[in-house]
Amino acid sequence: MAKNVLITGGTGFIGKYLTDVLIANGYTVSILSRSERKNTSKTFYYKWNVDLGYIEEEAILKADYIVHLAGEGIVEKRWSARRKKAILDSRVRPIELIASVLKKHNKPLDAFVSASAIGIYGAITNDTICNETSPAANDFLGHTCQEWEKAVDIISALGIRTAKIRTGIVLGRNEGFLEKIQPSFKLGLGSVLGTGKQYLPWIHIEDLCKIYLKTIQDQQTSGAYNAAVTDDTTNQSFSKTFARLLGYSIWLPKVPVFLLKIILGEMSLAILEGQRVSSEKIEKTGFQFEFTDLKTALSSCLS
Template identity: 45%
Template sequence: MAGKILITGGSGLIGSRLSEMLIDQGYEVAHLSRSPDKYSHYKTFRWDVQAGSLDENAITYADYIIHLAGAGLADEKWTKERKREILRSRVDSSQLLYKGLQQQKHRVKAFISASAIGIYGDSGDQLMSEESTYGEDFMAEVCKAWEASVWPIKDLGIRTVILRTGIALSEKGGALPQMARPVKLMAGAPFGSGKQYMSWIHMDDLCRLYIRAIEDTQFAGVYNAVAPHPVTNQEFTEALAEVMHKPLVLPKVPSFALNMMLGEMSAVVLSGQRVSANKVLQTGFTFEYNYLDEALESFYKNQQS
């Protein structure tokens, strides 16, 4: 049943792991890139979101499109300029793909886009489902605009799936190495109150979910891409220290210190989302990593302290 998958953001953390897993399952994979690298493992088509240009061969190549592109949230401080880039990179890229699909003959069967659980804002310990109300902060606004830019693709008669991703755990990047570094140095501590919820998902489960969304036509609409058992920031930090065999010596990192270091971006660390995985579970999808300790052990169990 394998086919040709076109991935935007294919060289990012999720995109690179997903590409490997798709190849392992017999799919052909191509990436859309602003600067195609002739040494890339993957067939690469050129696009330039700012210039609004897209190689039309990319659209005719694809059986499925997976849309992960967007400026990284933690790469730089959130200046006004950077915030505009975080928003525009997601919205403009979706609109460019929509235009390509609208204008060209293609055989795209499904369009699967990333979004984020940040759409729920800081929701405390309330369990959020796909139908829950949205937040009002910057990240929630970005996610709302991002999803709104994807939905018109459904009107082209293409099955459209949006996966609202939690904190994707990988030892190769993202939040986990940043949280593990102070723990390794015996300076680990929960952030802020430590009570804020973290809805996480193991990178391999996330990629398996993308592949499932390609293969299983019952997938349509919005799904939370999170493991079934969210934890608080304090529980996360304690589990990490345990699996790394390190003590937690410090008290909690105060909010004002995080604000000084990260500026507005600290909201991502200090606000919590407790998000339900029920809708995904009801499709029959099974998580390989249901509990945080299993997920963390998969990354750190072989590391000697």
């Protein structure tokens, strides 16, 4: 029988792509959802409500693998104290709920793979290239990712192989990061944010899904992996490349730092700062990126 992968956040941008990749590679997929959805021959939906501590346990009992993608968007709303709590809880509490069911039934898994983020290295801009042994930052993004990954360690303590995918900006057609910036850029109104010197580690959605597939299939993979191309892309170089692909050169002035801080508050740090990361560890597993050139990656998202 085909192995089953249970996905949290399976109806989101990454989850939808990953579902197709898994099915194409012979897996069946189960997806946890807050609402009723219709099953297909290879995709099954189960209800859960983390706030109420409820989950259809059959989803866990049926799974051979679990992929945890659920989580509130980091830059969707200003970071009030309440919003920060929601961002953290939406990442940690689902893992705790899943762990409780695994413990209750002494349920084995072939692997538990969780999203994480390069935000663990903090909202900082410097020349350091961060790898998986680099220290976590003492800011909101760093703290959130640390707690997120600590929750994954609860699963690891059950004797289950775990992997943590520290993801950069994900590029995909009409979704994710590009969905947010495309409208203004297509109108010829693209601009550089702040100094433009902040690094912007990125990964194409196809490569990201292949990394998840790699960590599912390769029993030697465990621990944290950076999922972003190792290059020197900055906000400025990204913006200029994207504008050129759309047929123009950026003519608007840079959006001032002080203005972004007024509009976005503390959340502006997620936009105004950024470090480079190394992809050496995942590549040493034999993984090869298909998209390593920004222009080629962006073109594939526009064609």
